[in-house]
Amino acid sequence: MRVKAILQERRLKGKNPDSSLSEDTPLEVKEIEDAEAAILRFIQNQKFSDEIQVLLQDRKASEGLDQDSAVRKKTKMRRTSHIYRLDPFIADGILRVGGRLSNADISEDSKHPVILPRKSHVTTLIIRHAHEQLGHVGRGHVLSRLREKYWIVGATSAVRQVISACVTCRRSKASTLEQKMADLPQDRLTPAPPFTYVGVDYFGPYFVKEGRKEYKRYGALFTCLVSRAVHIEIAHSLETDSFLNALRRFIARRGPVRELRIVSDPETKMSRVANRCTLEDAKEESRMTRAFISD
Ligand SMILES: [Zn+2]
Numbered sequence: 001m002r003v004k005a006i007l008q009e010r011r012l013k014g015k016n017p018d019s020s021l022s023e024d025t026p027l028e029v030k031e032i033e034d035a036e037a038a039i040l041r042f043i044q045n046q047k048f049s050d051e052i053q054v055l056l057q058d059r060k061a062s063e064g065l066d067q068d069s070a071v072r073k074k075t076k077m078r079r080t081s082h083i084y085r086l087d088p089f090i091a092d093g094i095l096r097v098g099g100r101l102s103n104a105d106i107s108e109d110s111k112h113p114v115i116l117p118r119k120s121h122v123t124t125l126i127i128r129h130a131h132e133q134l135g136h137v138g139r140g141h142v143l144s145r146l147r148e149k150y151w152i153v154g155a156t157s158a159v160r161q162v163i164s165a166c167v168t169c170r171r172s173k174a175s176t177l178e179q180k181m182a183d184l185p186q187d188r189l190t191p192a193p194p195f196t197y198v199g200v201d202y203f204g205p206y207f208v209k210e211g212r213k214e215y216k217r218y219g220a221l222f223t224c225l226v227s228r229a230v231h232i233e234i235a236h237s238l239e240t241d242s243f244l245n246a247l248r249r250f251i252a253r254r255g256p257v258r259e260l261r262i263v264s265d266p267e268t269k270m271s272r273v274a275n276r277c278t279l280e281d282a283k284e285e286s287r288m289t290r291a292f293i294s295d
Helices: 002-015 029-047 049-062 067-072 121-133 139-146 155-164 167-173 240-254 269-276 279-294
Strands: 089-091 094-096 114-116 150-152 197-210 213-224 230-235 259-262
Touching: 029 049, 029 094, 029 114, 029 121, 049 089, 049 094, 094 114, 114 121, 121 139, 121 150, 121 155, 139 155, 150 155, 155 167, 213 240, 230 240
Parallel strands: 114 150, 197 259
Antiparallel strands: 089 094, 197 213, 213 230
């Protein structure tokens, strides 16, 4: 649009240099349309000069004839031309698509869109403008908007090119970085019987009734670090004794444990258990566990 406006200024200045129009004078619709037509004519003359010459010659040749024979007369345009199949014609000096829609109830621009070359700065600007005006939509949407007014030779790939170069789209579609996880510890990878390397955590509490009283009970969840198998024992409280009892029952059932990893994230039940274990308790626990293993 800015390009159009600048051109408009120049045209104004060229026409009447003494004009009192300043740069702040708003442009009229007619002036903008004229500027746009001038730009279109300019790039069409750049890229389709041969075709335009042929069409002008055709028109001259058919001027003496009546309309029917003029229609039947074949154009001398090269068949290899990119726009040969578009049945082009010239109106007000602008090259437009022919076709059979003359009687359709749609705007004149849609019936006979302006032909634009693919590789042109103006074409790129027009595509980008449509793309941004529609809120950075995809190819199909941009194409249908463009076809209301323009016929771009090789439009699909031209639009794809513009969208793939759009910074905003690239940024919004970029994939987020992912954290690379550290190597797994050895005890997760060493082949061993199930429940040789074990993690443990608590869940709960659940409320159970004994007679009229209600008690809290916890689940002690043992998981095999290698095979991901799960074993659940009841812990009657968050006391250390209760945990040791659960551990004993677990070992009696599943066999000796080589390494026990206590999952004690802050704010979990297990961390409270771990906090209540004094150093002596921990020593005692490992001593007893070892006794179980050797049994
Ligand atoms: Zn975009």
